[in-house]
Amino acid sequence: MNLTEVKKSLERQFSRELSQGSRRNIVFWYDEEGVFAEDIDNLLLPDVKIIKLYDNNMFAVKIYIEETDGESNLLVYSPLPRPSNRENWLTDTIKYSQTFSADETSNNMLVLGVGGALRSVVTKYKLFFRNSERFKRLEAYALGPVYTETRIDLGVHSALCKLPAPNLDNVVRTLLIEMVNGESTIYDSIVKFGDTDALWQMIHKNYGYDFNEQSLEKLAILLLCTHLFHSLGGNMPKEWQSYVSDNSNCFVFVDNLMKNSPLWDAYNKLAVYVSEKLGLSGRAWKWAMDEIVECDTFQDFDTSIIARIRDNIVQGVGEYERYRKIIHSRKNRRYYKQFAGEYSILLYACEYLELALKYKTLPGHTLSELFEGYVKNYHRLDSSYRHLIHAFDKLIDNEAYRPLYDQIENSYTNWYLNELSMKWSALLDEETIWQVPGVTSQQNFYDKYARRSIDDDERIVVIISDGLRYESAVELSALLNREQKGSSELDVMLGVLPSYTALGMAALLPHKSISITDKADIEIDGISSKGTENRSKILRQYKAESIAIQFDDVMKMKLSEKFTGIKLIYIYHNAIDARGDNAATENEVFDATEKTFDELNRLVRKLRNDISAINILITADHGYLYRRTKLEERDKTPKEDAVSILSKRRFILAREDVDKQGTQSFSMDYLTKKEASGLYAVVPRATNCFKVQGAGSGYVHGGTSLQEITVPIIRFKSDKNLRGSMGAKKVSLGLTNLSRKITSVITHLTFFQNEPVDEKNLPIRVTAYFADAVGNRISNENIIIADSTSGKPEERSYKEKFTLKDMAYDKSKEYYLVLLDEEETVNKEIEKIPFVIDLVFGGSIQF
Secondary structure, eight states: OOHHHHHHHHHHHHTSOOOTTOSSOEEEEEOTTOTTTTTGGGOOOTTEEEEEOOTTOHHHHHHIIIIIOSSSEEEEEESSOOOOGGGOTTHHHHHTSEEEOOSHHHHHHHHHTOOGGGHHHHHHTHHHHTSHHHHHHHHHTOOOSSOOHHHHHHHHHHHHTTOSSOOHHHHHHHHHHHHHTTOOHHHHHHHHHSOHHHHHHHHHHHHOOOOSSOOHHHHHHHHHHHHHHHHHTTOOOGGGGGGOOSOHHHHHHHHHHHTOGGGHHHHHHHHHHHHHHHTGGGTGGGSOHHHHTTOOSSTHHHHHHHHHHHHHHHTTOOOHHHHHHHHHHHTTSGGGTTTHHHHHHHHHHHHHHHHHHHTTTOOOSSHHHHHHHIIIIIHHHHHHHHHHHHHHHHOSSOGGGHHHHHHHHHIIIIIIIHHHHHHHHHHHTTOSSSOOTTSOBGGGHIIIIIHHHHHTTOOEEEEEETTOOHHHHHHHHHHHHHHSSEEEEEEEEEOOSSOOHHHHHHHTSOOSOEEEOTTOOEEETTEEOOSHHHHHHHHHTTOSSEEEEEHHHHHHSOHHHHTTTOOEEEEEEOSHHHHHTSTTTGGGHHHHHHHHHHHHHHHHHHHHHHHOOOEEEEEOSOOOEEOSSOOOGGGEEOOOOSOEEEEOSSOEEESSOOOOTTEEEEETHHHHOOTTOOOEEEEESTTOEEOOSSSOOSEEOSSOOHHHHEEEEEEEEEOTTSSSOOSOEEOOEEEOOOOOEEOSSEEEEEEEESSOOSSSEEOEEEEEEEEOTTOOBOBOOEEEEEOOOOSOGGGGEEEEEEEBOSSOOOTTSOEEEEEEOTTOSSOOEEEEEEEEEOOSSOOOOOO
16 A cells, blocks of 8 residues: 555544544554655644654553543554554553554455454455455445454355345355356356355355355256255155255245246246256156146246146046136246246136036027026137137147147037027027017117216217127126226127128117118118218217217327217227128137227226216127138028128028028018018028138128127226226235244245125235345245135135245344235235244344
């Protein structure tokens, strides 16, 4: 050190706060080799007197310090070695004063505030301290005031890893990630500037690493094998047993790393690295599926579970409920998101097949019974099929699922659609009028659902989504209940026949009469119903303050200006039919359904926010039939020779009644109200189509099938201007354990879902872990998905295992069980429950 550096160090030392009872700072500097003897007179320290100490003036200096000047800050400089305590008159004075040394280690100790007993520890990191950036990082850690060798070791290695705070878990994490990335820069810096022996001693103590070799590879295997051991309940191969530690910190380390979102990909690499070392991919099949259902250390267990369920379903093993429970249990596991598509295919395959068994005969002896059966139950088969096909299409590589896909497609097309439509067609043979007793007909929509609001001069918004099927509306209604502040209820109507766009759209308008021209134009009270301009004219016949408008236009405009004073609003949305009715895009119809959910959800929010809409109706013009199986000749009905004004795949508007095999004919008088109108809707029986030229036969509508003519009505009522929200809320989750004391590093807690999930009570995903008073996590993290629909309390209970870090706990302090709802943007914390931790065994590791 030069004189300038010495001056800075001394100024820093004299600027320290005085110890309790002191009035000044006294610093003794024994410069053993007299390096600064000639420069000491040039050393100028503000508010500090410099006294020179030699062999022959020790007593005089003592008198000066203790008797002559009791106020000044003093630097006592000696160019000689410090005498032994017995020979030093100033020993007692030195004890209540400070010492200074101009050597490198002493200066480092001085800056950090490290006592002399740890000089050897600071000395071994001499190269580390020569870099100002490393020094500043360590100094910022504020490891004092009570330093220990372990704290300094931890601080140095944390600084070499460039961590924001000293933490052994993060040091190890950094080194392991570097290793699996094929790099060694940080570890090389530890070898050069740190102390690998000290590092591995900490690793041994904190994780139970007992191998002689200082190997990051073995450490990685130890950590992940120990985590796997906990998940498997100890059922491990013998050759892996040596890599299992009895230290709970290993499990907590891996659990926290694997659930750390910013390090998601890094953990994947680490897990794959260890899996390959263990040869796990070929061994995962050796465990029974029930043995590995809780394992999420490695993705090999997910691929094994998925493959087994897939193959078992295809082979007709059954056990669909069991598989569904397994899949649902995987939802709170780490790799579920990665394999969400594969799990979705399996889940909806199980749901479909379970429903197919339950409703094998599709009960319903009358039109009303079969219609009700579809509305209450059978539509779920359509929904499961839709979700499965959509998930299958989204998989980048779906060939392994082709046999399962073919199995469901065959059942859906050849059993469900065929059987249900045949039964429905047979029941229709007994009817002369197109109606279902007790079910509102689509042409009565306005009178039943909208007229009252208009009569009361209240604003009402009608959203018509082209091709929105009933089964999809069930899902949309639940979505609105979940995400909008309001109440959503679902009703149903019998759609018009033929079930095609022009007629369905017309039937939803207010009207006194509906007529069909020779060119198949639909007129309402003599006005063409084609296009939004004409529809606006029709609406204004019934309410002057009316408008018909397209969805795309609504989303672009400021509604508070456009809709001021408007009482009757018809908004037309077209995503499903736009893709389905096009041969080139008909296979995208289920993707369009997902888009519809999002767009209509956003539309409802915009209506609520921009114009404070309270009453919103969402309905459709028609549904549709959809299948991937290409039509065979037997599925095609010869087209009739009758004179027609409109002819499509699923219907003909004919001038005469048709009575030919393979078809059904219904008079249009039910709708036009004209006697002997001479128009008939001729449709092929069941799910058949007429033979027509051109591509596209997967997506069709116009006929009588329940999928085509069961028209949904979602009645959404916003909570604005109401006393309280009528919308759905998430279920609540409570801890049932009465004791708030933990005595073991492994403890089990039971949670209870207070309400079953239904339309008004939505599922909740809760993250649970233990933390100390300042928020540091001290346990693994559990994800609890409270989504039970059961009315039985015992089926709404969730038992979770928590593993605490092996560290020193203070039983006089409180620790907390933290429950978070990560899906919330602001108020994530559900509850913080105080606990006392008083471990009978463990809890001895300190840093």
